[in-house]
Structure formats: structure tokens, C-alpha cells
Amino acid sequence: MVQNYTLFIPALPFLAFAIIVLLTRKSNRLSALVAITGVVAALVLSYGVFVEALSEGAELSLNPFYGAPIVWAPYGGMSFNFGWYVDPIGAAMLFMVPTVCLMIFIYSTAYMRHSHVDEHGHHHNEDDPRYARFFAYISLFTAMMLLLVISSNLLEFFIAWEIMGFCSYALIGFWSFRGRKEHHIDDAQVGRARAASIKAFLTTRVGDVLLMTGMILLLLTVGTLDFTKMYDPQAMNNMLSATTQPLPGVEWPVLIALLIFCGTIGKSAQFPLHIWLPDAMEGPTPVSALIHAATMVSAGIFLVIRTYPLLTFAQETGGAAMQVVAIVGAFTALFAATMGLAQNDIKRVLAYSTISQLGYMLAALGIGAFVAGSFHLITHAFFKALLFLGAGAVIHAVGTNDMFKMGGLWRKMPITFVTFFIGAFALMGFFPLSGFWSKDEILLEALRGGYFPHEGGQDIFLQVIYLMLAVGAFITALYTGRQIFLTFFGKPRDPEAYEQAHEAPAAMWAPLAVLATFTVFLGFWNSPFAPAFFHFVGETGFMGMGPFEHVEFDQIALSNAFLSVGIALSGFIAAWAIYGFRSVKAGQNDPLAHLGIIWKMLSSKYWLDELYGYKINLDGTAKPGLLIRLVGLVMRFLWWFERAIVDGLVNLAGWFTRLLARLWGWVDSHIVDGLVNATGSVTGEIAGWWRTMQTGNVQNYALVAVAGAMALAILFLLRSFT
Amino acid sequence: MITQIPLVYYLALAAALFCVGSFGALARRNAIAVLMGIELMLNAVNINLVAFWRYGAADPVVNQAGIVFALFVITLAAAEAAVGLALIIAIYRSRDTVNIEEIDLLKW
């Protein structure tokens, strides 16, 4: 019954956004209140739908909540509608998203106040000058994320996707505007924030364009973008029978599936479009938590989930679509983890961690472990948000992001420390936290071969995936341990920073506690003893696909569980050995710097930004990568070509015409006029000669007359005589 | 006596007289001499007229007006000489010359 009001779920935060923008802009308190009210309302409604969905149980897969009442864009005989589609995974998302968002909203009310030292040396806290705008943006964002989760067709999904992209841009660049009174931002930060927001937007744009292409092709071949009709077997077969192959050796389904996957690569920051996420840390920490850990980046994963039937269809009809997804995911998981190891900024470590974990989810989906991947999506949102908010609390207290200026903070910020620790352990995958259950499941599936049956002979492939994921897990534990030891343990490296550190205010540690609770207990939703999540999400299949196999808890599963915990433990112990045993002193380099060139490579992020991205320097300047400069060179060449050759041709035509005109003019003035003049002068000459006949002498005339008459007479006579 | 002289003689005489007068009109410098040449020509014409009149007197076809014509010619010659000489005198008065070659105002 509540499901009929599902469309109100995104509408309420959107209304909050409108109210803040139009009415309560001037009042910070009121704006925050309106925003939180919007989210709370959405949360209540979402929980209602979720509960209703749970009561439906596994049946929901076969009959998802669906309604498409708002006819938005009719075309031909069909139309694009706005509506809702809630199946089990959608319901799970509806549980996760508002919860995390609400926590972050509450946290933001305190975070967006900055301590400020005035002329007299007094500390006091001030709201950020653009406080209300912040809440407006995150309200809009929340509304769009919710719309994406419940959307009933790909177009609605895409609209929400794009608006979230805009919010991301606006929020990353939140501190690229500096008013007179903003004391906590310097010029370098302004430059960095602006460059980072543009970089984020452009990089995701690359993915979005490909996604749009895929969507258009999908619409053309299948005929509809509605989730209930799109995966109709007949419609899918249409794609195969559609005329010719678009590219040699590549069928339509594979092409479309991969194009759509490119959207995910962009939005979820997978290799090679991952370059924007670390720089996006220039935004305020709640933004990082909300957008770049919990929700927006998981939208990319959700896209893969929603187009999963397409992906499997492509794989079945001969393409390698799912394998591509798995490889990209697994590679990114490992790749990002290595880079996370070499970061000094507390938030950037978490950024790379996010990229890496998203890779895990994609790898899971790629090998067919649909339920595992989905579950990891849900659990990761909670503990990653927790970690980011914890890091934010630390930053807020200490005033710096640099871990090498922190140390020994566990005494000063106990609650933050405990919650952060819980989140870190969940990330590393320790039993019995939620991260363990989801991550372990993924590794297990990689060992086993996945739920979804696909071609045999893939063993090597799966082994490679497993290897990558396992090594990634080790490194994850390593960098997370490093982070904990550098931040919270050891001797404080910067006394001044340590001095002003204090526990976070209630508005900030309370959400931390809530998230930590979820982190601890959520995992049991899908424990092998009681896989409720699996039953809910995967038992009866998904969007028309066949039911997923349930994995038995057998020997392999148990040994895998021990193995994964062992990997995590060894990683953590290694971190303790390097960073915790002898704590790093102030001014000292990272101990791992002894790795030399490898360390250099990691901390320079493999120089990828210099290659094809956009390197943002600490002082706020930005430099385009080689590839971009190359493209710029090509552009400049084309511009020169246009001007020199095309314009040259035009000028040549003009010059030629002028030449012709001059020639013609010469002809006209010399020849034509010459003729005319010649006529005149000849006439004059003749006349000049002719008139000499007029001697004026009468006798001359008379003589001529006589002679003439005589001549005539002689003529006549001769004629008459002959 | 008249019947013994062939007509041709008279015509020949008239022709010769006409040519002489014509020469005088065309080749003489003095305007009055030119006029005299013209008078000669007129006389030659008269001789012609009268000769033809006389030799055709019996013939009903040949015109009997020859002598009347000649009479009129004489009259006209007189009038023409009067006017011509008056002109010459007028020209002489204004230009102080009777040389026709010098009267060439219509020259190119």
C-alpha cells in the first residue's frame, strides 16, 4: 500500500531543496532544519516501502512494485514515463541510502562550522558562509539518488545520474569560492577545488557520453527503456537479429552492454577513469562521505545491477561482456589499493580505498556473484561513510589532512577512534563485522565459479581474478593499518595540532556511533547460516533472469573464510610492524619509502595524471596530461589548417577573381575602347582628308561638275553605241 | 542660201564656242573674265537653239519655240549679267579683290 507513494520518496528532499533555495536561504539554522526534515521524511517513507517489500519477500523479484503513472515525453505510440520500480535489491538500497544520508546530514550541521581566531586571539566557531547552499545541494543530491534507486526506466535513471553529477561538481568545488569573510580557505585551496570539480565533471562526462550512446543504441534495437519490458526475451533477441554487426567480431548486445558499462567506469571511478576521485577530496568531508563513498559512486554499480540481464545476455550470445567487467573491477581493486598505500592525506587513502572496493563489487558482478556484489555494495556504504566521517572529525579537530602531522590521537578523541577502528576492521574484512561477510563471499565465489553458469574453461580466468582480489585484500589491510597507526597511535608529530585536538561535538560523533552499529550488525543479514539477504534478493531470480544458485556452506567456504581473515590479519600485522612498532617520528619519511622507485611510482599514482589526466598541484595550479596536450596539439594543427589552407583557398579564389577582373578591365579599356576610339579617329582622319575637297573655290566645283557630267555622258553614249 | 549650209556646221560652231566659253569660266582668275566666259556659253547655246529652230521650221514635230527660247535667254543673260556684276562690285568693295581664288570663305 505504501508502495503507491514511492514517488514521494525523492520528491520530499527535492521539495526541501526548493524551499531552501527560494525561502530559507538567509537562515542557516532553518535551512539545515528543512534539509534534515526532508531526509527524515524520505527515510520514513523509504522504510515503509522497505518493510512492505520485506513482507513480500522473495516474491518481490517476480512481481516488483511498479508504477509508471507520469507520462513525460510521448513519442510515436510510446512514451517515456516517470515511475517507480522496487525489487528486492532496490528495496535494500531504499534502506541504505536514506539512513546513510541522514547520518551525514546531521554530521554536516556541526562539520560546516569552522573555528576561527579573531583579532583578539579568541577562538570561536562560525558557520561556513555558504552553509545554507550546502544543505540545498545535498538535499538535491539525496533526492536524485533516491530517484535513481526507484527509477522505472533507464531514462529516468539517467536523468538522476546526470543531476547527481552536477551536484558532485558543485559540492567538490564548494570551496572554490572565497568570500571576504572566509578565513579558512586560501588561494591554493580555491584553485585546487575549482580544478578538482572540473576534472571530476569532465572525467565522468567521458563515461556519460558512452553511456548515452549505449542507451540510444539500446532504445533503437530493443525499443523500450522500461525495466519491466526491456528484458523481455523477444526484445532481447531483436538485438541479435538487428541487421549487421556494428564492429567486426562484436555483436550488438556486447557493444551496448560495454558502452553502458563505460558509464559505470566513469561514475564509479574505475580504471582508467579513476583519476577524478582522489582529487575530489578537495570538497568538504561530508561530501566525500556522501557522494564519493556511499551513494553516487555506488550508483555506477547499481547501473550494472540494473542492466545485469543485458550483460548476461551478451555473455551468453558469445561476447565477453561480463569478463570485461570482472577484469576491470579486479584490476582496479588491486591497482587502487597499491596507490592508497602511498598517500599521506587521510582522505585520499580512503578515496583509493573506495575505488578499490568498488572494483571488488564489479569483479563480483562480473564473475556472476550477483548477490555477493550487491551485498558488498550495501555494507560498504555504511563502513565507508563511517570511515570518512571519522576522518572528517579528525580533520575538524586537528586542522590538517596530513597524517604525518597527526599521531597519538586515540587519547584525545576516543569515540572517533573506536568508531573509526570498527570501520577499518570492517574494511579489512575481519570476522564478524559486515565487511567480512560481504567481502569473503566475493572471494568465495571467485574460488568457486560464481552463481551464474557460464562457459567452462574459465578456470584460469577465475584464478587470476581471485589472485588479484586476494592480493588486494592484503594491501587493503596494509594501508588501513597504516592509516590507523599513523593517525591514532604513536607520538604526536605536530604538537600544536595535537594541542588543539578535541573530541568531536555530539552532532558529529552520534552519527559515527549509529553507523558503527550498523557496520557491526548488518553483516548478519547475509551470513551463511541465515542468508536472508540472499533469499530476499537472489532466490527467485532477478529481473526475469533465472534463480541464482545458493552456495552451500561447505569445506571450501570454511577454508576460504579462514584464508581471508588470515590475509587481513597478516596485512594488519605488517602495518603494525612498519608503522606501529616504531612509530614514525616527526619530519621522518615514510618507512616504506625505502622501496625506492616503487614507492615513487605509487605515490605519484603511476604518473597517470601526467599521462592522460590533469595534475592538480598543491598550490592550486593544474596541468593537463600528455594525452590531453597531444589532443590540444592536434586541435591547434587543425586550426592552423583551417586558417592556412581553407582560408588560403578562399583568399586564392578572391585573388584570382581580382586578377580576372583586372584582365577584363584591361581588355575593356584597351580593346573595346580602342575600337571605339579607332572608329572615331578613323572617321576624323577620313573627314580631315575629305573636307579638303571644299576648297571654297567655285571654279573647282564647276570643273568637277563639268567633268562629271561629261563622264556620265560618255558612259551613256558608249553604252548606246555598243 | 541657208539651205546650202549643213546644220552640222552651226552645231560645231556652237560646240566650239561653248567649249571656249567654258574654258574661260573655269580657268580665268578675274571674276569678270569668268562672267564673260559665261556669256560666251550662253551665246553658243543661243546659236544652237536658233539653228535647230530654223532647220526644223517645216517639220510639224520639231518645236517652233526655238527663237522665243533664244530671246528669253538673251533677256536672262542680261539680267544675270547685271546681278552678277553687281555682286562682283560688292565683293570688290568689301574685299578689294576680283580674284575668284581669293573668295574662298567656304573653304574647309
Place this chain on the structure above:
Amino acid sequence: MDATTVIAQAVFIIVATLTLIAAFLTVLVRNVFHAALALVGTFFGVAAIYLMLEAEFLAIVQVLVYIGAIAVLILFAVMLTRGLMQRDTISFNRQWAWAALVISTLFLGLFILILQVPWLQTPGTAIYTDLTPWLGTQLLTTYLLPFEIVSALLLAALVGAFIIARE
């Protein structure tokens, strides 16, 4: 031929020759006054020819009008224009050679023509008995119109000459 024919023709030839000589003198003599006098002689000769042609009235009119009026008029004009004063000027103009050529050709042509045409051989008897009365009657009957016109013309010439020549 008989004697009267010869005598007649001889007389004609003499008169004709004298007339022609006078005519030549008229056009060749440098002194205009002498030329005018020679002209008078020509007129006399022509009058004689008229007599031979049995046109006595015309002969007398010739002498009266031509010699009595026209020649006198010419002499007066000569004297008024002092043409005779110049002695060293050539009497002919620049085109005299061409004129001579043309005229000789003309005469040649005329002469040949005259000899070719089959003229009336003899004059018949005149239709009148006396010339003068007949002429007078003709003038006032058949040729009245030309007569009147000529008199008008004489008047015009008179007035015209008067106007042109007055100071």
C-alpha cells in the same frame, strides 16, 4: 556642188572663224579690258550667224542687248574694279591645265557626237512669211506666261542689282 553653196559655206567659215578667234581672245588675253572688247567682237560674229540663220530680229536684239547693254555693263564693271591695273599677274588660275584637258575632251566628244547623229538635212520653208510679226504674236499668245514671268524677273534683277551694288 555649185557656186552658191561654196560661197555660202565660205562665208560661213569666215564668219565662224572670226567669231572663234574673238572668243579665244576673250579667254586668253591677260588684260580684262581687251577681253571685254574681244567679247564685243564675238557678239558681233554671233549676230552675223543669226542673220545667216534668217533670224534677223534676233540678230538686232543680240546687238542691242548684248553689245549695247551687257558688254557696256561689263566694261563699266571692269573699270570700276580696276582689274586691268595688275600687269604681272597670271591670267589663269591654278586649275587651267585641268580645265583645258576637260574642255578639250568635252569638245572632242561633242564633235564626234555631232558628226554621228543623223540630223535634218535641209531646212524647210518657214511657216511664217515675216518673222517679227509672227514672233510678236507668239510672244503674246502662246508664250504669254513666260513673257510675263521674264518681265517680273527683270524687275527683280533690276532691284536686286541695285541693292547689291549700292554703297
